[in-house]
Amino acid sequence: MNKAVSVYFINTFFVGALSAASVAITSANASVELNAANIAIADSASEDSVSADATGSKNDDISSSLQALLSGMKQFRAGFNQTVVDAQQNLVHEAQGTLTMTRPSKLRWETTFPDETLLVADGESVWNVDTFVEQVTVLSQANAIKDNPIVLLTSTDEATWSKFSISQMSSGITTDNSATDINNDNALQSFQITPKEEGGQIVTLTLTFNQDNELASLNMLDAQQQISTLVFNNIETRFPVPADTFSVDIPDSFIVDDQR
Known part of the structure; x- marks a missing residue:
């Protein structure tokens, strides 16, 4: 990454x-x-x-x-295909990999294409491993994602949820009749999350759930008007979690930039 x-x-x-x-x-x-x-x-x-x-x-x-939907996602593991486009819809990045999350507050992001990269949020710190330059950047997790709606994927804290506005959408378009969409068994459920405080890197995050109430995709619009879309595959919500899933083994040759 x-x-x-x-x-x-x-x-x-x-x-x-x-x-x-x-x-x-x-x-x-x-x-x-x-x-x-x-x-x-x-x-x-x-x-x-x-x-x-x-x-x-x-x-x-x-x-x-x-x-309620996210509470049923105490565990989540899936492959993803990611595309990032700029404001003119030009493709600026593609990636493939695996995303693993457990609630509360733990996340592991690995890419296998175009490069092998790793990012781990262990509940207290975020570890960004750049194997190409052999460097690990460490940030305080609370500070790193406090204004990012992505935090709601793993957060159960009401004070955190209160920092964001949430609207329901259908097929990417906001609707006035949410009940109709919820009661339609064939409909995807989408929620748009917007930080109440302006000035953050992410303007909106849209989460879309499939008919089995699984997170099927997410879409992020950033302050530079770039749009990042992740589409998930091989979704799992119950699986054994190895003890080292949310830890990082740093080789001795790597430089550690600790910014906590």
């Missing part, structure tokens, strides 16, 4: 209307001499409150749906 691709996983890879409604309703109850304009304002504020409540409830439901 070259550094341009690694960045996806190590530097980048959750009242006003209600207050207005409350004031309007209190004023209406306290006064018997409201004119038509004041009544209209109160009614409008009340409608805004209902709308805000409905939107918030829907967003919570969508977040809960995604969390």
Whole structure:
């Protein structure tokens, strides 16, 4: 994995209307001499409150749906094909390899094409092994992916989830009727995750699940308008996890750049 691709996983890879409604309703109850304009304002504020409540409830439901899907993914291992295109849709990178994850907070990314590379997140640190230059870069995992929606793949922490907005999509297009998509047994379920705080490397992450509720693909749009797409194959969600899966054996000849 070259550094341009690694960045996806190590530097980048959750009242006003209600207050207005409350004031309007209190004023209406306290006064018997409201004119038509004041009544209209109160009614409008009340409608805004209902709308805000409905939107918030829907967003919570969508977040809960995604969390439920990911909670069934306590283990995940799959081969992947990756493509990265730029803003003009020019192909800038291709890769193949294997992704292994366990919840909470552990990830192993290996590429076999075009080069053999390794990245491991062990729950505390991220180890990026560059065999070509014989160097290992070590970062604090909490700092490396704190603003990256990829963290939700393995995180069970509610405070982390609250940093992101989540919407449900269908066939890559946001829909207004999420229930229809969920109830369609033949439909893929897609969720778009957006950091609430702007300025991070990843603008959006889209997760798509197949009919068996398995993670089938993910799509990342970055701040440079590059799009990275991973399509998974040979998906496994139950398998033995060797003790060394999320550890790194560093040869003595390698330089270690510890940035924790």
